[in-house]
Amino acid sequence: MASRASSEVRVSGTPAPIPALPGLGTTWYERGARYWLRRALGAVVWLAVLAFFVYVALVLYGSFRGGLSPAVRTVWDRVQAVASCGALVWGWRVQRRDHRKRLQDPPTPDEARRNKRAATLRSLWPALVGRLAFVFVAPLMPACTAWYVGWVAAAFTVRAYPSEVGARRWLEERAG
Template identity: 35%
Template sequence: MASRASSDSAAPAKIPLLGTSWYRRGVGYWFRRVAAVGLQIVLASLFGLIPVAMWRGVESGLPTGWHRAVNIAMGVLGLVFLVRGWITGQRIVRAKLADPPTPERAWVLRRQRRSGRGSANPDFGRRGGRLLFFAPLFPPCVAWWIGMLCGVSWVRELPSEVGARNALNRP
């Protein structure tokens, strides 16, 4: 009979977002993956409404004949930025797959990302005017962000899964 210590070492490690569901890839695994991607896209889309509303304000000040041309230009820019974001996301995944994180490292990276959130930028007051100057480019930038999120999320296997699988297969 195998000892308890040897059976515990063969158990799959928990990784952020997926827990141990990555090992069997059952219904819970796919539910978590789809829910995470769906939530990210919904939040990015809601965040994207702000620049679109700002753009509508800028557009309303343009001469009447320019509306259609400017909207077509913004649509083309949005599509180009969306594709560019997808390519950036795929490059990020490829780089992470080249050196996948171990489960412990994945948790450390998650904690580091979380601790960096919510920190106020004390320099925003001086840069705020410049940000408003570039307000017409905000919708394409949000399209890039959505493309990058999709490029990173819509992969067959996450880098943290590869790292956990490698750690599980190591002697």
């Protein structure tokens, strides 16, 4: 358990609590070893999720691919390879563009928690529908998966999350 001094910052002469951010807790304030450990563990968990997602995508694609003639299969595999490379770059760019946009107006700590809760609730329905969609998009799974891999990789390779920037600005406003 953190000491009282480590979880408070002086704001206008009185101690104010450092807000806990989703996924980072209060480690974002000092950006020490615990902060980087949390970020690394988050990336490892997402890497495991992505590995499973890629495996499922390749199995579904393989089941679709098995019904094609050898000549068509070769052409379709090459199209998928090119589309997957393009989708990987596209996913990376979409995430970076969104990150830059969110850095322009970062959320306060309360908004970050509210946004995280709302995103979790919003993701439930697409997750259920997405399981059915796998069957219909099996021919395009490599490219779809590559886009998602690029998007997630870009999300974990940023210097600071918008919630951190927003929390720092929130603390500065309270100090000034």
